[in-house]
Amino acid sequence: MTSTEDLRGKVADALRRSRERSTTLTESVDDDELVRQHSKLMSPLVWDLAHIGNQEELWLVRDVGGREPVREDIDHLYDAFQHARADRPALPLLSPAETRGYVREVREKVLDVLERVPLEGARLVDQGFAFGMIVQHEQQHDETMLATHQLRVGAPVLHAPDPAPATRPARREVLVPAGEFTMGTSTEPWALDNERPAFRRQVDAFFIDTVPVSNGDYLAFIDAGGYDDERWWSAEGWTFRKQANLVAPRFWKRDGDGWVRTRFGVVERIPVDEPVVHVSFHEAAAYAKWAGRRLPTEAEWEKAARFDPATGRSRRYPWGDEDPGPEHANLGQRHLRPAPVGSYPAGESALGVRQLIGDVWEWCDSGFEAYPGFAAFPYREYSEVFFGGDYKMLRGGSFGTDKAAVRGTFRNWDHPIRRQIFAGFRCARDVLPDEAR
Template sequence: MNLRDRLVAQLETARHRSSVLTAIDDTELVAQHSPLMSPLVWDLAHIGSQEELWLVRDVGGREALRPEIDGLYDAFQHSRASRVALPLLTPEEARAYVAEVREKSLDVLERHPLTGRRLEEAGFAFGMIVQHEQQHDETMLATHQLRVGGPLLSAPPPPPGRALPAREVYVPAGESVQGTSTEPWALDNERPAHTVSLPAYWIDTHPVTNAEFTAFVEAGGYRDPRWWSVVGFQHVLDEGLVAPRFWSRDSGGTWFRRRFGVVEPVPGDEPVMHVSFHEAEAYARWVGKRLPTEAEWEKAARWDPEAGRSRRFPWGDGDPTPEHANLGQRHLQPAPVGAYPAGASPLGVEQLIGDVWEWCSSGWEPYPGFEAFPYREYSEVFFGGDYKVLRGGSFGTDAAAVRGTFRNWDHPIRRQIFSGFRCARDASGV
C-alpha cells in the first residue's frame, strides 16, 4: 500500500471509530459524565477543529470553515470540567462539521506531494491527525466507562491466555537505544534516538494481574502506610480508596467490576486496570519490587541482544496485527495473561503493547536534544511537575497511535485511564 492510500485508510479507520463512539443518544453526547472528561460532543468537534487547523488551513492553504469556533475547541482555553457550559455545536452540527472538514482534508491529501516542509514530509501532518483522532477516541472510550447506565458498546471477548514459563526475566547490563530519529510519524517527545546504559535488572514477563492485586487488597494493603509514599497514602485517606476504580465487593466477599455498563466478577487472569501510579508503586513495594524506569521498560520492549539493535516493536519492525497485541478497542477489555505469544520481545517479555498502559517510575521529561514540533503544547508545556510516564498503550489504543517508542504521561492520581503496571527489581550481584 502506498503512502497516500495508507493515510486514507487510517483516516477512515479513525473516523469509523469516532462514529461508533458517538452513535448514541444526543442526551448522552451533550452530558458531562465526569468532571475529569469533556462531553463527548466536545471531543467530536475538537477532532474536526484540529484537522481543519492543520490539514485544511495549514497544509492545504484553504480558507477557514468555522473560525468563530476555534476558541471553543482549544483544549488550553477551557478546562474539561467547564466545557459543558460552553455554546458548543449540537451533535447534528458537530457531525456535519467533521464530515465537511474530512471532505476537504481528503481533497488536500489527493493533491499534495507529501513532501516539502518538515510538517508535510512523509505525510507527517496527516499521520499526526490520525494519531490525534485515535487518542481522542481512547479518551471518549474512557468517558463511556465513566458514564452511568447500561452498556452502549459491545465487542467479542479477547483470546484465551496461557501459563508463562517464568514470572520475570533477566535483562543484562549494557547499552541500548531509546527513542527514535527515523520513525516518520513519531511525535516530538519520542525524539531523538539516544544511547542509554543500564545496570542489569529483572522485569516481569507480564503485567500484574487482578488476582495478584487482589491479594494486596485482601492483605490490607490500602490500610498500611508502609507500602505507600507519603503523598500516595494521604491520597488514599483523602479519597477513601480501598481497591482499583470500578471495583466493588458483595456481601459474600466476591469482587466485581463495572465495565462499560456491565457488572461482572473480576477476572483473575487479566492485567489489573484503573489503578493510579500510587497504587502501582505501593503494590510493587509490597512484593519487594519496584516499578521499572522508562528506560528499563523500553529496553525490555525493544532491545534485541542478538542483533544488537532496538526494534520498532517487541516482536520486530512490522506493524501490529491482531496476533501481536490487544489494540484498537477490538475487545473492550484487557486480554488474559499469555494471550499474545507472537507479541513477545526477544527477552521473553509479553503484552508490552496493548491491554493496559503501564506506569513507570520516571517523571515526564524531555530526551536529550528534544525539539518541540510542530507546537509546544503537545509535549513541552507538560514537562516537569508531578507527571509520571506510561508506556505501551491499552486495549483502547489504536495501532496507529502506539509503538515501542511512544510515550504517554498523566498525574499519579489518575485512575479513569486504562492503566496497569508490571514490576521490576535490581539485579545487583547477579
C-alpha cells in the same frame, strides 16, 4: 521505499479507520448523552468530536492545504488550553447535528488536500507527518471517549467479543542485561516530538516481569490489608489514598465475600487472570513495594520492549519491525477488556516479555522529561509545556489504543492520581549480588 500513491492510500485508510471509530463512539448514545458531562474529569462527547474536527481543520485544511477556514469562529471553543474540561459543558458548543456536519465537511476538504499536496519536502508534510499527527490525535481522543463511556451510567451500548484464553509463560521474570541501548527514534516517520531524537542510554541490569500484574495478584494485596498499611505507600500516595478513601481499583465494589466490577455498563465478577486496570501510579507503586519489587523506569521499560541482545539494535515493536497485527497485541477496541495475562506469544519481545503493547498502559517510575537534543515540533503545546510537572510515564498502550497511536517509542503521561484511564503495571527489581552475571 513506499511510493507516494501507496502513502496516500495508507493515510486515507488511517483517516477512515479513525473516523469509523469516532462515529461508533458517538452514534452509540443519543444526543442527550452526547452533550452531558459524564464526569468532571472528561469533556462531553460532543466536545471531543468537534475538537477532533477543529484540529483537523487547523492543521490539514488551513495549514497544509492553505484553504479558507471552515469555522474560524469556533476555534476558541475547542482549544483545550483555553477551557478546562469541567467548564466545557457551559460553553456555547455546536449541537450534535452541527458537530456531525462540521466534521464531515472538514474531512471532505482534507481528503481533497491529501490528493493534491506533495508528501515530501517540507517537514510538516514529509512522509505524511501532519496527516499522521492528526490520525494519532483522533485516535487518542477516541480512547478518551472510550474512557468516558466507562464512566457513564446506564445500560451497555458498546459491544465486542472477548479475547481468547491464555497460558502464562514458564518464567515469571527475565533478566535484562546491563549496557547501552538506543532509546527513542530519529527515523519513525509519524513519531511525535517527545519520542525524538534517538540517543544511547545506559541501563543497569534488572529483572522485569514477563506479564503485567493480574487482578488475582492484586487481590492478594487487597486481602493482605495493603490499602490500610502505610508502610507500602509513598507520603504522597498515602495522602491520596486517605483523601480519596481508596480500597480497591476504580470501578470495583465489594459483593459479599468477593468483588465485582462495572465494565462499560456490565457488572461482572473480577476476572482473576486479566491484567489489573484502573489503578493510579500510587496504587501500582504500593503494590510493587508490598511484593518486594518496584516499578520499572521508563528507560527500563523501553529496553525490555525493544532491545534485541542478538543484534544489539532496538526494534520498532517488541516482536520486530512490522506493524501490529491481531496476533501481536490487543489494540483498537477490538475487545472491550484486557486479554488474560500470558496472551499474544507472537508479540513477545526478544527478551521474552509479553503484552508490552496493548491491554493496559503501564505505569513507569519516571517523570516526563525531554530527551537530549529535543526540539518542539510542530508546536510547543504538544509536549514541551508538560515537561517537569508531577506527571508519571505510561508506556505501551491499552486495549483502547489504536495501532496508529502506539509503538515501542511512544510516550504517554498523566498525573499519578489518575484512575479513569486504562492503566495497569508490571513489576521489576534490581539484580541481587549473588545473581550478577
